[in-house]
Amino acid sequence: MKLAWALALRDLRGGFAGLRLLAICLFLGVMALAGVGSLSSAITSELALQGQSILGGDVQMSIVQRTADPGERAAFAAAGRVSETIRMRAMASRPDGAQAVLAELKGVDGAYPLYGDFRLAPGALGARPRGKEVAIAPALADRLAVKPGDMVRIGDAELRVIGLIAEEPDRVGEGFTFGPAALVDMDGLAATGLVQPGSLYTSRYRIRLPDGQDAANVAKQIADRFPGAGWEVQDRSNAAPGTRRFIGRLGQFLMLVGLTALAVAGIGVGNGVTSYLEGKRNAIATLKVLGASSRTIFLSYLIQIGLVAGAGILAGVVAGSLVPSAVVALAGDALPVQPHFAIHARPLLLAALYGLLIALLFVLAPLARARAVTAASLFRGGVETAGRPAFPVFAAMAITLAAIVALAVGTAREPLFAAWFVAAVAGLLLLLTLIGWAVRRIAARLPRPRRPLLRLAIANLHRPGAQTGRLVVALGLGLTLFATLAVIETNLSGQIDSTVPAKAPSFFALDIPVDDIDRFRALVAARAPGAEVRTVPSLRGPVVSFGGKRVADLDTLPEGAWILRGDRGLTYSATPPEGSRVVEGQWWPPDYSGPPLVSLDVEAARILGLKVGDEITVSVLGVEVPATIASLREIKWDTMGFNFVLVYSPGVLEGAPHSYMATIAMPEKGEAALNREITRQFPSVSLIRVKEVIGQVADVLGQLSTAVRSAASVALAAGIAVLVGAIAASRRSRIYDSVLLKLLGATRRQVLVAQAIEYAILASILSLLAALFGALAGWYVVTGVFELDWAPDWTVVGATLAIGGFGTLALGLLGSLPALAARPARALREL
Structure with a gap:
């Protein structure tokens, strides 16, 4: 062990340029996790600390x-x-x-x-x-x-x-x-x-x-x-359950983005370590000639990698702990509370532990291959191929992977959701690995093209020592991440445009006295001829029981049961409301005068496990009103009209004190004058301009989009680092191929074009697959996590993938320049 430490420190004193990618990838991944966890903990802690003041x-x-x-x-x-x-x-x-x-x-x-x-x-x-x-x-x-x-x-x-x-x-x-x-x-x-x-x-x-x-x-x-x-x-x-739920859900998503960034960074760690150790093959072989044991070699490079990884993780933890302060300084007004600076140990320790486990998972295999380098490889150069890691290495990797999964699931707010996420990431990695294998097999069986450069590009995909598998995994992960984030981002930015109908009302009018409803209609007709006015009676009350179960007796509310949180809008109607469609049961006759009946939103019924014929009870001004579910309705929530989850039959709610609500659709030119006149003649009526509501919703979605974009920037940086690592890992074989081709008469331009064709083929195949994977992942996040409508902008998603593909091509060619500049005599001596 003492000798291994001495060798490791001596090697590091000579510089650790090859391990920079390891440090950068771990820094980005750990910073993302630590930052998201610290910010979420800071806000929830501040909400708890100020609970008395916030609640009052x-x-x-x-x-x-x-x-x-x-x-x-x-x-x-x-x-x-x-x-x-x-x-x-x-x-x-x-x-x-x-x-x-x-x-x-x-x-x-x-x-x-x-x-x-x-x-x-x-x-x-x-x-x-x-x-x-x-x-x-x-x-x-x-x-x-x-x-x-x-x-x-x-x-x-x-x-x-x-x-x-x-x-x-x-x-x-x-x-x-x-x-x-x-x-x-x-x-x-x-x-x-x-x-x-x-x-x-x-x-x-x-x-x-x-x-x-x-x-x-x-x-x-x-x-x-x-x-x-x-x-x-x-x-x-x-004190603020809605804010706490929003912060918790957003924090959960951003934590998953951070875990994705760290998983992507893990691939980069593996590529970086592989590239570093490939460059040390001659040094390792020389040490073995001089008597060093495989164990000493393994420990020496494990110490080197551990020191560099520890520095990257520590830097990521420190940077992550400063994220809440940075967010408060840059966008404090957008936060529900402004947390004070504090060190939140749990998210920082979790991020550091994730970083250590990810690093260990992805460095074990390269270290095992380095341990197996023989002294004879000094005389075989690049001809000798590395064998598969032994069973103990695979066992250690499996244990490490199990620890990562257990940590992700055990510390998540929703363990089942986290388990599905981990399974999805593992499935994507396995699928990309199989795709890499398939690309190699298909390329090997394709007819040989007549064009020499195209033939050379296809041969590069399947030749011995080809890095196709690594490139497919790295490029596939990066492009899938690009596509997923583009889908989520365009959904958030396009949510307003997609949900506001072309003919949205100008105003919502609230608290219209029952005795003044006819006078209100007459005023609107006189001051805004041609305006469309829709009026509905309105009450409010909470659901106190459903299907024989009292809400107060439930330990936890059913998942997604927003209908049970607080008061619900109630109304009554002889006919089905506009924007609703009865999908189960029947609507009551217009002259119905029997026992209380109610029509319920079909989605709310599904969440509560209710069906036609069951009973639901609401409390109206302290009086419990039970009613039998007569029908279930499918509601078009995007009509910008009044949509009630509960609509009662006539004769049930009319006796309770209530008011009317109205929507007014009219040309924008006369809105200000009508606003003034209604305010003057009906002091109790509140007018809400639809544009102002949309503006507030847009602000909330904008803040959410900013948070996603910020987390995405770290994940994208990790994706770029992974791609750079994959290219760096193939640097040695690229130099060897380039030198041989130039010795056989190929020009630099021809070598560069052949490699450009190779990267273009991979980018084209994987862009199409990334579009599919990204759409599936984005759909789940948008509809399942954020509970928003599905409305991506495919033009932007396609442009993002095109930019990612061209970026891949550019990075690949830039990474090839050192190989093109290699001098044959020197390269052959080193190889």
């Missing part, structure tokens, strides 16, 4: 379209200090009505906030709004062109702006919003007159518990006390 309390009770009754308030107060907030959408405008903007109106009591700080920007006229005062978000101030001291109209009230909101501690916990915030106290909210029976508003009661209380236990006790009242319960450990 230790426990939160939420309900739609009503406030707590005296008994419920007493129960909340018995648990701890209580703060009440009411949130709803409302139109805010200047007093003259010149501008009307949708805002998120929030009424707070004197105890708000229980945690965190509510703060106004410098220049405010007070600490917080009181009475007919309002604090508004900077975005709302910009759109209304108002400043502190000016007046704005919300509902029936004119409110004085006292300042711009600088910090709203529970903003992240309240989820997706359609407009900037406007905050008032409860007296100011009452002055607007917007909280009416049937209005869509959410009441939240935050509870600050005494020290030492278990928030989850208290939340469960309160929920059990009011089982049928329709309360949605959260505690501080899950």
